[in-house]
Amino acid sequence: MTRLKGRLTTALLAALILSTAPVAAETPFKVETNMKATADLASRLPSDIKAKGVLNGATTDGNAPWSFIDQATGKPAGVDADLINEAAKRLGLTVNWSDVQFTAGIPGVQSGRFDFYVSAMADTLAREKVVDFIAYSKEGSGVIVPKGNPQKIAKMEDLCGKKVSIVTGSLFPDIVKKLNETCSTPVALTETADQTGPYLAVASGQADATMNTYGVSNYTLKTATEGIQTKLELSPVALFAPANQGIAFSKTTPDLLAALAGTMQGMVEDGTYKKIMDKWQVGDGALNPILINAALF
Numbered sequence: 080m081t082r083l084k085g086r087l088t089t090a091l092l093a094a095l096i097l098s099t100a101p102v103a104a105e106t107p108f109k110v111e112t113n114m115k116a117t118a119d120l121a122s123r124l125p126s127d128i129k130a131k132g133v134l135n136g137a138t139t140d141g142n143a144p145w146s147f148i149d150q151a152t153g154k155p156a157g158v159d160a161d162l163i164n165e166a167a168k169r170l171g172l173t174v175n176w177s178d179v180q181f182t183a184g185i186p187g188v189q190s191g192r193f194d195f196y197v198s199a200m201a202d203t204l205a206r207e208k209v210v211d212f213i214a215y216s217k218e219g220s221g222v223i224v225p226k227g228n229p230q231k232i233a234k235m236e237d238l239c240g241k242k243v244s245i246v247t248g249s250l251f252p253d254i255v256k257k258l259n260e261t262c263s264t265p266v267a268l269t270e271t272a273d274q275t276g277p278y279l280a281v282a283s284g285q286a287d288a289t290m291n292t293y294g295v296s297n298y299t300l301k302t303a304t305e306g307i308q309t310k311l312e313l314s315p316v317a318l319f320a321p322a323n324q325g326i327a328f329s330k331t332t333p334d335l336l337a338a339l340a341g342t343m344q345g346m347v348e349d350g351t352y353k354k355i356m357d358k359w360q361v362g363d364g365a366l367n368p369i370l371i372n373a374a375l376f
Contacts, residue, residue: 120170120337120338120341120342121169121170121171121338121342123334123338124170124172124334124335124338125332125334125335128172128194128335129171132171132172132173133172133173133174133175134163134167134172134173134174134175134194134195135174135175135177135192135193135194136163136174136175136176136177136193136194136195136196136197137176137177137178137179137183137184137187137188137192137193137195137196137197137198138155138159138160138176138177138178138179138184138196138197138198139178139179139180139181139184139198139274140178140274141274141275142157142198142199142274142292142295143156143157143295143298143299143302144157144158144294144295144298144359144360144361145157145158145159145198145199145292145294145295145324145359145361146158146159146160146197146198146199148178154176155176155178157359158216158355158356158359158361159197159198159199159326160174160176161355161358161359162215162343162346162352162355163195163197163326163339165346165351165355166339166342166343166346167339169342169345169346170338170339170342177193179196180272180273180274181198181200181246181247181248181249181272181274182247182248182272184196184198184200184327185206185209185210185248185327188210188327188328188329189209189210189329191329191331194328194329194332194335195326195327195328195335195339196326196327197325197326197327199218199292199294199295199324200324200325200327201218201250201320201322201323201324201325202214202322202323202324202325202372202373202374202375203250203322203374203376204374204376206325206327206374207372207374209330210327210328210329210330211327211328211329211330211333211336211371211372212323212325212326212327212328212371212372212373212374213325213326213328213336213339213340213343213369213370213371214323214324214325214366214369214370214371214372214373215323215324215325215326215343215366215369216323216324216356216361216364216365216366217321217322217323217324217363217364217365217366218292218293218294218321218322218323218324218364219292219293219318219319219320219321219322220250220251220254220290220291220292220293220318220319220320220322221290221291221292221293221296221297221313221314221316221318221319222235222238222288222289222290222313222314222316223277223278223281223288223289223290223291223296223300223311223312223313223314224281224287224288224311224312224313224314225281225282225284225287225310225311225312226309226310226311226312227312228312228314228315230287230288232287232288232314232315232316233314233315233316234315234316234317235258235316235319236258236261236262237316238255238258238266238287238288239258239259239261239262239263239264239265239266240262240263240264240265240266240267241266241267241287241288242266242267242269242285242286242287242288243255243266243267243268243269243286243287243288243289243290244268244269244270244271244276244277244280244281244285244286244288244289245268245269245270245271245277245289245290246270246271246272246273246274246276246277246291247270247271247272248272249290250320250322251290252268252270254290254319254320255268269286275307277289277290277291278307278308278311279307281311282307282310282311283307288314292324293313293318294361294364296313297313298359298360300312300313320376321375322374322375322376323366323370323373323374323375324364325373326339336371340369340371343369344368344369347366347367347368347369352365353365
């Protein structure tokens with residue numbers, strides 16, 4: 080497969096749309112566009128999507144402020160929904176959202192069930208082997224412990240010999256595996272497909288800690304007024320696994336990816352993107368420009 084390098088200018092976006100070749104990059108593309116270019120991109124959307132006027136998107140509840148289901152409306156809310164709904168609107172589209180388990184997101188994109196998947200997911204080299212990404216924000220990860228931090232977990236090494244529960248399909252099993260290479264007593268790792276499972280395990284004493292996206296953890300635990308989240312807190316463990324978060328697309332739909340990437344860059348340039356990021360208190364993670372295939376590990 081030919082690997083492309085360089086800045087993803089308007090001309091390159093147009094070339095990408097007219098090409099059937101999948102996107103790949105040794106270094107991430109930088110997206111540059113303007114509102115005129117966005118209108119041109121809308122005219123070049125895949126014919127089936129233009130005919131329907133609808134994007135089928137998937138996300139996962141429980142990742143506020145990035146992505147969660149609003150209990151009042153039953154619809155996806157958060158940074159991810161706001162950004163993509165606005166980008167779709169500019170392209171003359173609406174989004175039909177599905178709430179799925181995290182482990183079903185990428186397979187759903189690969190199978191064509193969904194046009195994209197987004198939910199506070201890191202763009203990684205391993206994931207880039209099977210899908211392509213629009214990278215739209217920066218994030219890191221944190222360690223969550225019971226209120227009061229009874230095990231005094233203050234650094235990663237303090238997890239050695241402890242019970243840690245994480246979400247299946249996340250980047251954390253590899254992190255624990257590397258940590259175990261340095262532990263005299265290894266971490267006892269358990270996994271669950273349910274997004275709230277690790278929180279429940281820690282709150283109930285079945286696990287000593289879990290790991291999650293820092294922004295998700297910080298927002299969820301600070302705003303919780305009831306439920307298991309009120310029994311948890313972020314530990315003093317330093318932010319780790321910095322990553323660019325991405326929107327996943329099938330490698331067979333580079334034209335759709337390019338159209339949305341260019342439109343989102345237009346949102347960066349007119350200030351809409353920053354307003355949305357600031358609304359959800361994640362403005363520190365803003366990217367400019369928007370990137371394509373920007374894995375950091």
